[in-house]
Amino acid sequence: GILTDEGVIHPCLTVQDFDFLQKFGIIKDGWRYDEGYLVNEEMRIPADIRDEKSRKQIEHYCLGTRLKNGCVVHAGFFLGPQRFYDALKEMSEEERRQIYMTSVMRVNQLYGNEELRILQRKDARFINTALMATAIGAVTSDGLESGKVISGVGGQYNFVAMAHALPGARSVIMVKSTRSKGKEVHSNILWKYGHSTIPRHLRDIVVTEYGIADLRGKSDKEVIAAMINIADSRFQEELLRTAKESKKIPADYQIPDIFRENLPRSLEKILKPYREQGLFPAFPFGTDFTNEEIIIGKALRELKEKMASKKFTVPSFSEAKKLIAVPESAKPYLERLKLDKPSAPKEVMLQRMVVYALASGGHI
Incomplete structure (x- = not known):
């Protein structure tokens, strides 16, 4: 059997083999x-599975009907908000044993005991993010065509390769x-790009906020049409041309x-009634940020975009009033930024900038 072939147990069972099997x-x-x-x-019964009579007796009388003490998932690391870590800590020992912490190399690839790893990855779905994708299905995730490295590739290539190697x-x-950069908007679905992390011949499924492009096994013509369908409509005609x-x-x-x-306003129109019900928050899986921190971050990003724009204007009268006397709101x-009681000219300037950012974004 596979356990003896792989050297997990001996043909003549030892006490260690027995303990493992039980x-x-x-x-x-x-x-x-x-x-x-x-x-x-x-x-x-003799514990010698090489002997046909003993093996048949073991199969008939000794084998269990259900595996136990197995693991539900192999994990290399966890990443999430504090409440996620708290939930892990609060797990019982029995629950925790179902999570098998192991090396990233073991999680990320098939090599070594391939037969078992294939069984463990039945109908697997490998989900990754990217910076850009081309109309013919190549993906850029780790760097720019200038040679600038944005991040490590991580296991992305391994997961994509596994998706093509594994059945289903x-x-x-x-x-x-x-x-976006300032007021400039650029498409991440491009006709071509000078750097790729995942080549076109490993194309499979690409998802944007506008839909899903199922590319595997398709011709370039079909792939291009599918990719244009999930691109922002402001850039579709250029891609098609x-x-x-x-x-x-x-x-x-x-x-x-x-x-x-395929436009932001279309998505907002669709999502608005659900957001009014409290659905689709900015961080759907939870966050350690407070509501104030989320709004501050959004306001400062909006201010940065305004200042980068050629159309940046001086504050309106109503906004200017808020800069003179800090509103209660x-x-x-x-207080979160410790700018409620500025004690130096620099802090006063920062306070006014934050108030302006909040006011101009309609947050106060």
Whole structure:
């Protein structure tokens, strides 16, 4: 069997082999090991599975019907808000044993005992994020075409490769359709890019906020059409024009109407009634940030974008009034930043900047 073939147990069971098999429910409770024999109140069976008669007796009388003390998940590390860590700490010892902490290398790849690892990854779904994706399905996650490294590749390539190697597995790459710098908006779905982390021949599933592109096994024409469908509509026509000029898609192809409203305002319209019910918060899986910290961060980002814009204007009269006398509604935010009682000119300036950011964003 696989356990003897892999050297996990000996053909003639030792007491250590017996303890291992009983721990995981392979041998039923009620049996014990006694000097080379499996023994219960009624029987005594030689612990030699090379012997056909003994093996058949063990199979008939000793084997359990359900495994136990197994693990639900292999994990290399955990990352989340404090309440996530608290939940882990509050687990019972029995629950905690179901999480098998191991090396990232073991989680990230198939090599070594491949037969077992394939069974452990049945119908696996490997989900990763990316910076950009091209219209033909290549993905950029770790660096820019300038050579600048943004992050390590981590296990992304390993997971994508596993998704193609394993039966029934899929790789899912999530990428925001756009990115902003000041008032400038750029598409993250590009015709081409000078650096790739995942090549086009390993394309599978790409997801943006506007939909899902199922790319595996598709032609370039089908892939390009699917990627344009999940791009921001402000950039779709440019992508389509380039695809036609490159003769990768028919000249008469048109983007389906259903995908022509891929715009932030469309998403906001869809999500608004749900957000009013308290759904789809900024951090759906929880966060250690307080509500004040979230609003401060948003206000300062908005101010940064305004200041980077060529259309940046001086504060309005109503905003300027709030800079002169700090409104009561701003105090919780200033207290969090310890700017509620500025004691130096620099702190006064920072206080006014924060108040302006909050006021101009409509947060106070």
